[in-house]
Amino acid sequence: MEKKIGYAVVGLGVGMGHCDGAIASEYADLVAVCDLIPEKMEKVAARCPGLKMYTDFNDLIADPDVDIISICLPSSMHAEFAVKAMEAGKRVLVEKPIDIHVEDAMKIEEARIRTGKKAGVIHQNRFNRDMFPIKAAVESGRIGKVFLGTFAVKWYRTQAYYEGWHGTWEVDGGGSLMNQAVHTVDLMQWLMGDVESVTSHIGIYDHEIDTEDMTASLIRFKNGAAATFVSTTCAYPGISTDIQLYGTGGSIEADQDVLKTWKMKEFDEDFAQAMGIDAFDVEEEEAWMLETYGKGNGPITQADPSILVGHRYMVEDMICAVRDDRDPAILPLEAMKSVRIVNAVYESARTGKTIVFD
Ligand SMILES: NC(=O)c1ccc[n+]([C@@H]2O[C@H](COP(=O)([O-])OP(=O)(O)OC[C@H]3O[C@@H](n4cnc5c(N)ncnc54)[C@H](O)[C@@H]3O)[C@@H](O)[C@H]2O)c1
Helix, strand or coil: CCCCEEEEEECCCCHHHHHHHHHHCCCEEEEEEECCCHHHHHHHHCCCCCCEEECCHHHHHCCCCCCEEEECCCHHHHHHHHHHHHHCCCEEEECCCCCCCHHHHHHHHHHHHHHCCCEEECCHHHHCCCHHHHHHHHHCCCCCCEEEEEEEEECECCHHHHHCCCCCCCCCCCCHHHHHCHHHHHHHHHHHCCEEEEEEEEECCCCCCCCCCEEEEEEEECCCCEEEEEEECECCCCCEEEEEEEECCEEEEEECCEEEEEEECCCCHHHHHHHCCCCCCHHHHHHHHHHHHCCCCCCCCCCCCCCCCHHHHHHHHHHHHHHHCCCCCCCHHHHHHHHHHHHHHHHHHHHCCCEECC
């Protein structure tokens, strides 16, 4: 029997989801975990007999059974630990944001090139069910020329959430935008293209933190389109993640993984055929789209294991990238675009100026 890929996870907060992905994969075995808190590791070991548990990362990267390491540590630690792992011969899957500064994120890219080891980055929302038709509508021109996007991440976090490293400049690299909304910043640039400039206001409204719990930005793109982007962790009790695109051919609106609006001016038979849409006019297309993509990701079920979403999808992608010797879905250079935009928002707010990208 072919030897399975040895998977390991460092950092057992969201890293628990990475463990689930590795345990579920038929091509990998979860062989080791690393955390400073033994009880967290014991929780995983209870499901995984023989699991190796390390409190020192140096011991994890010296383990010859480990092929891939998910780096799930607080955000400012990503580059240091990912580079160390790659230099020890391991492949890495790094949590979002890739790191909190572009210069640090670049170190992961440089190590990837220098060591020849694979490095992928988590931005799992690109694989939400509704993103498939939305991205296709933009890329194929179905929605026409996109001229406006409105993005709003209206979430809520209690003060207790900010008692540790969250919301600090040093470790989190920011507040609602760098931590919560960076997913949607990634989707914005993925759907709308390269950013030309950023003009922003940020503030602290309902928490005792150093950074921000609200940002509001005007984003202009190199292709001439514009977007508004707002993020907050003060919108009690957590309202929505609005992703809205307006093109000369129609309008699309979603709330995170749920498609809400699909209004096209004219029917496009080629698009319908390519997407497998069972429809003959725009009204039927709209009804089919909302029926098919309007219910969210849904659970991963035994009945339909092909519905792989979230972390499970991205961990499986990383494992298959190693098995098939291909690139993982999201490479460091792609993942650092959202970090650059987030830092431009902060710089614009700090200086009162529009930040223009080269
Ligand atoms: N993709 C997503 O949806 C998502 C969701 C949550 C968090 N994240 C990202 O994941 C990362 C971790 O966030 P979290 O919420 O899980 O944080 P967390 O604080 O809950 O967990 C971090 C873990 O790392 C451990 N740790 C810290 N230093 C260590 C060290 N030197 N060696 C070994 N273990 C160490 C801690 O003990 C802790 O268990 C962040 O970058 C965050 O942005 C992503």
